[in-house]
Amino acid sequence: MSDLVILESPSKAKTVQKYLGKKYHVVACAGHIRDLPKSKLGVDVEHDFAPVYENKKDKANLIKELKGYVKKSGKVYLATDPDREGEAISWHLANVLGLDGSQPIRVTFSEITKSGVEAGMKNPRSLDTDLINAQQARRILDRIVGYKLSPFLWKKVRRGLSAGRVQSVAVKLIVDRENEIKAFVPKEYWSIDGKLLAASSKKAFPVKLSEVDGKKAELNCKADADKILKSLEGQDFAVDEIKKSTRKKQPAPPFTTSTLQQEANRRLGFNSRRTMKAAQELYEGVEIEGQGAVGLITYMRTDSLRISDEAKAAAAALIKELYGEDYLPDKPRTYKTKSNVQDAHEAVRPSTVALTPQSIKSSLTSDQYKLYKLIWERFMASQMANAQLNTVAASIKAGSCTFKANGFTVKFEGFTKLYAEVSENDEENGGALPKLTEGEKLKVQELTGNQHFTQPPPRYNEATLIKALEENGIGRPSTYAPTISTILDRHYVEFEQKQLKPTPLGDTITVLLEEHFQHIVDVKFTAKMETDLDKIEEGKEEWVEVLRDFYKDFSKTLTKAEEEMDGKRVKIPDEPTDQVCELCGKPMVIKIGPYGKFLGCSGFPECKNTKKIVVETGGLCPRCGGKMLAKKSKKGKPFFGCENYKECGYMNWDTPIPETCPKCGKTLFKKAGKKGKIYCDGEGCDYEREPDEN
Numbered sequence: 001m002s003d004l005v006i007l008e009s010p011s012k013a014k015t016v017q018k019y020l021g022k023k024y025h026v027v028a029c030a031g032h033i034r035d036l037p038k039s040k041l042g043v044d045v046e047h048d049f050a051p052v053y054e055n056k057k058d059k060a061n062l063i064k065e066l067k068g069y070v071k072k073s074g075k076v077y078l079a080t081d082p083d084r085e086g087e088a089i090s091w092h093l094a095n096v097l098g099l100d101g102s103q104p105i106r107v108t109f110s111e112i113t114k115s116g117v118e119a120g121m122k123n124p125r126s127l128d129t130d131l132i133n134a135q136q137a138r139r140i141l142d143r144i145v146g147y148k149l150s151p152f153l154w155k156k157v158r159r160g161l162s163a164g165r166v167q168s169v170a171v172k173l174i175v176d177r178e179n180e181i182k183a184f185v186p187k188e189y190w191s192i193d194g195k196l197l198a199a200s201s202k203k204a205f206p207v208k209l210s211e212v213d214g215k216k217a218e219l220n221c222k223a224d225a226d227k228i229l230k231s232l233e234g235q236d237f238a239v240d241e242i243k244k245s246t247r248k249k250q251p252a253p254p255f256t257t258s259t260l261q262q263e264a265n266r267r268l269g270f271n272s273r274r275t276m277k278a279a280q281e282l283y284e285g286v287e288i289e290g291q292g293a294v295g296l297i298t299y300m301r302t303d304s305l306r307i308s309d310e311a312k313a314a315a316a317a318l319i320k321e322l323y324g325e326d327y328l329p330d331k332p333r334t335y336k337t338k339s340n341v342q343d344a345h346e347a348v349r350p351s352t353v354a355l356t357p358q359s360i361k362s363s364l365t366s367d368q369y370k371l372y373k374l375i376w377e378r379f380m381a382s383q384m385a386n387a388q389l390n391t392v393a394a395s396i397k398a399g400s401c402t403f404k405a406n407g408f409t410v411k412f413e414g415f416t417k418l419y420a421e422v423s424e425n426d427e428e429n430g431g432a433l434p435k436l437t438e439g440e441k442l443k444v445q446e447l448t449g450n451q452h453f454t455q456p457p458p459r460y461n462e463a464t465l466i467k468a469l470e471e472n473g474i475g476r477p478s479t480y481a482p483t484i485s486t487i488l489d490r491h492y493v494e495f496e497q498k499q500l501k502p503t504p505l506g507d508t509i510t511v512l513l514e515e516h517f518q519h520i521v522d523v524k525f526t527a528k529m530e531t532d533l534d535k536i537e538e539g540k541e542e543w544v545e546v547l548r549d550f551y552k553d554f555s556k557t558l559t560k561a562e563e564e565m566d567g568k569r570v571k572i573p574d575e576p577t578d579q580v581c582e583l584c585g586k587p588m589v590i591k592i593g594p595y596g597k598f599l600g601c602s603g604f605p606e607c608k609n610t611k612k613i614v615v616e617t618g619g620l621c622p623r624c625g626g627k628m629l630a631k632k633s634k635k636g637k638p639f640f641g642c643e644n645y646k647e648c649g650y651m652n653w654d655t656p657i658p659e660t661c662p663k664c665g666k667t668l669f670k671k672a673g674k675k676g677k678i679y680c681d682g683e684g685c686d687y688e689r690e691p692d693e694n
Helices: 010-023 057-072 084-097 114-122 129-156 165-183 222-231 257-268 272-284 309-323 358-363 366-382 462-471 480-489 504-516 523-537 543-564
Strands: 003-007 024-028 076-078 188-197 205-212 237-249 286-288 292-294 387-398 401-412 441-453 493-496 499-502 575-580 587-593 596-601 615-620 627-632 638-642 655-660 667-670 678-680
Touching: 003 010, 003 057, 010 024, 010 114, 010 272, 010 292, 024 057, 057 084, 076 084, 084 129, 129 165, 129 504, 129 523, 129 543, 165 462, 165 480, 165 499, 165 504, 165 523, 188 222, 188 401, 222 441, 237 401, 237 441, 257 272, 257 366, 257 462, 257 480, 272 366, 272 480, 286 358, 309 366, 462 480, 480 493, 499 504, 504 543, 523 543, 615 655, 615 667
Parallel strands: 003 024, 003 076
Antiparallel strands: 188 205, 188 441, 205 401, 237 387, 286 292, 387 401, 493 499, 575 587, 587 596, 615 627, 627 638, 655 667, 667 678
16 A cells, blocks of 8 residues: 655656655645635634635545545655645645644655655654644735725726735835836936046046046036036046955855846846746756656745755865866855745755756756756856956046046956856946056047936836835745736736836725725735734744734724715726727727726717727738737737738737838848847748848
């Protein structure tokens, strides 16, 4: 009789089965098998918030199968993911399958490797009540907010809307940033920039005015700049002081969930959902040629920077082999984790560093390879020696003015040989300066005054929003991706040139919640709730007490809001357009419905004309000559199709560009990426070129 191991994912089950062999039968439950009911609150707020769980209807056959496996098996082990959610899933499994949670039936795998799985199986434990209660409290908390607050929005704004504890704060951050941008008043300022030539070089180097009469240069208008430029006419430019030093540059720590999502967004253009999908696949196991299913990274939901001694030793051995001993630090690196972090897992790292990205590339999908390469390189670099830079800072005098020039040369590559980092404010961007000597006179090649204006704070993109959520203590590693997906799916925010912008709907709801439910959108209050959930997990707070404290104020606030809004309804402002309704002649406006944006007549309800929003690309269909329109597939993937699509049928995943083919005169298309080829898709035409060719 074999022992039974139940975990969540079928692909992970396959990998674990390979490592455990025939003595075990490994099966998957595919997530939660029971949950709060969909159609009602399912929480008895009058009796200590007792939840009413129901077996999920779509899991009825699976539950029957699992019960059959339990009867036929020896021991039963629950091996769901090693976090709160995974603990709760195991608890539900134990309840439904009649298992005793106080017995050692729970095992966890921090990595799906042979050693990781064997270590987990050697250390079974009982179910962790504190972890379960923390997850249960979060689930009930979110259910109360969603099921009590959403009907209020239906009555006061529009049916079908929803409010969430974390998502509402995320939208508020985006709305607040938009309001900052709108309120921003730019201020003019000027700089004086020059290019100087030294005797030792034929190439001019850049300088910037730093001081006037020993004080920081402040030029507020063109007159200020012109006055300085006038005073510099005929002045000698001479090197006053040269400071040379060696600067050490340390590698960044290995990834946490948050930094992985941020860096994948910046470097790879992945959204958070795409990143976590690929990471989940890498963790659960990928079929590697000649090795079978292999878990390639450690658990990807973590906010810890801890690294095991074994992983450090393996990285050091490989660094020495690939790059030499000079690329190792004096001692293995340890990174300090923030004080408010749950240190249950290691940082995100490759399970086996010997599996280099290139060696397994043929076994991975494009997304898996790109993300694995990023994780592998970041981890390996985190265990490498510092980069060393020879820096030069030159001070140049001209009359009463002092100019500054900075430069650098690389003394030792260190970790940058593998993983180059780019800083927005990196002083080394000036490159190398020519050889300069104090007192040396320099020749002015160029000297100009340049106008600038202070800039408003930028809109959030996915990376910077995740960073803001993390810094403010909003949500946890597992919540960043679903939170962003939710606020996009519900049309509270939208992308504009890869930046997040609130829609009129998101703006309206945020104002309403701020007016009547300030705690729900208060950053500090929401962060405190996250801390309370952490305390439940640590056994320092009772989950019922946390819910009781929250609900007492929330219930009063809801009653007060309903009284204040009695008989009132909030209108979502429409976005004006330059299109005119062909039925009544009134302007068409952009409205937001349950399925997204559409054009509607401003004369509604007298005129009920509606149309789809059409985005023209400027290109023409190579098949029939109709306009090429930007469209989206059912899964939300952008593509381009002919306006006469039903009759013509032409579509293309590649982007039409405002150029015509020199051979046949039809619209050209460009493949994705900076180096994507430009080509003609006209029938029988073979024209193509690289994007940088003329």
